[in-house]
Amino acid sequence: MRAVRAVLGLVVIGAAGMGGLWLTERLLAASEPVPVAQGAAAPLRVETIVPPLVTFADAVTAVGTARARQAVDLLAESGGRVTRIAFEPGDRVEAGAVLLELDDRAEQADLKAADATLAEAQAAFDRQQSLNRSGSASDAAYQTARAALLRAEAERDRAGVVLEDRSLRAPFAGIIGLTDLVEGQVIDTATPIATLDDLSVIAVDFSVPETLLPRLERGQRVDLASAAWPGRTFRGAISRIDSRVDAATRSLALRAEIPNNDRALAGGMFLQVRLVLDERQRPAVPENALTVEGDRTLVMVADGGTARPVEIVTGQQQDGLVEVVSGLAPSARVIVTNLHRLSDGTPIEAVAPERRVEAAAPSGGGG
Structure with missing residues (x-):
């Protein structure tokens, strides 16, 4: 029995070995690549653009304070009782307009007396002049x-000036501010009457680093923004450049003027200032069209029916576009899609970008 069992064991082992050899051959045969017919690869469809010319600017930002081009706190030249207030707060007045009158009865009498004295002196002089000639x-x-x-004559002139000081006139055209005065109130030369501001032009004072001095000149464009007017840009120009640099801050004071015909700006407002030092037009490419390899910046361009990498020098970024300083031909068509599937020499089919129209939000009344 032991001999029979040994024979059967040998038979089983031999059968397992043969089966293993057969299975191994089948697996190796299945792993070998099956030759396929060689043919031209289908070109990759990509969108291309001609880089548009975009205006880029070198600019510096600062903060500034607005003030009226002309502003004054109105005070009376003499004291007395107010007989007439000739303005309402917020009125626009012209230069020379009477704003306030004080009781001037005594001054009127002094002027009449000065006129009488002048008439007597004139008559006496005329008489002496005639006698002197004869x-x-x-x-x-x-x-x-x-x-x-x-x-x-001097006393007459003095009396006239004193009488004129009994009324307050606008030194320039502008807008009158608030007042607490009432008619009948007694005031002196220190009593504040109101403010007068010429708001037709707003002046904005701000400072920039001294290193910018060689690039500054009158007339340079200034763009200003205010929290009171979101989304609105006020445009003006530099009107004054200080002659000295602040030794403490190493900055230079500038003044810009902005037309303010609609009175959107008022004195004392805080403004964000953007001083434009230089403007230029350069081609620009979308940010997603750039590939950075170490210190190199590349774009893929369509060269006939193939893709080619081109190294460029970039500048500023603006609204999702990057300035191309050099390296790109004016007629180059830059590839903007399927960039992850491209390499040097990849066959492509260049097409114009598809217009993507976003659905407008439905309009409706608020709840």
Whole structure:
């Protein structure tokens, strides 16, 4: 029995070995590549663009404070009782307009007395002048009459100035501010009456680093933004450049002026300032069209029916576009899609970008 069992074991082992050899051959045969027919690969469909010319600017930002081109706190030249307030807060007044009148009865009387004295002095001078010409009066009497006339004219002029000081006039055209005065109130020369601002032009003072001095000149464009007017840009120009650099901050003070015909800006407002130092037009490519390899920046361009990498020098970024300083031919067509599937020499079929129209949001009333 032991012999039979040994024989059967040998038979089983031999059968397993033969089966293993057969299975191995089948697996090796299945792993070998099956030759396929060689043919031209289908070109890859890509979208290309001609880089548009975009305006780029070298600019510096700062913060500034707005003020009226002309602004003054109005004060009376003399004290007294207010008889007339000739303005309403917020009124626009012209230069020379009467704003306030004080009780001037005493000054009117002084002016009349000065006029009478002047008339007497004039008559006396005329009489002495006639006598002097005929030789009937001395030169001393003539000179005395002339001096009296000059003093009378001076007193008349003084009385006229004092009377004029009983009324307040606008020194320039502008907008009147708030006032707390009432008619009948007694004021002195230190009593604030109102403010007057010429808001037709707004001046904005700001500072920039001293290193920019060689690039500054009058007339350079300034763009300003205010939190009070989101999305609106106010455009002006540099009108003044300070002659000294601040030794503490190493900065240079500038002043810009902005037309303000609609009175959108007011004195004291905080403004964001963008001073444009230089503008230029350069080709620009979308940011997603760039590939960075170490210190090299590449774009893929369509060269006939193949893709070719081109090294470029880039500049500023603006609204998703990157400035191309050099390296790109004006007629080059830059590939903007399927970039991850491209390499040097990949066959391509270049097409214009498809227009993608976003669906407009439905309009409707708010709940």
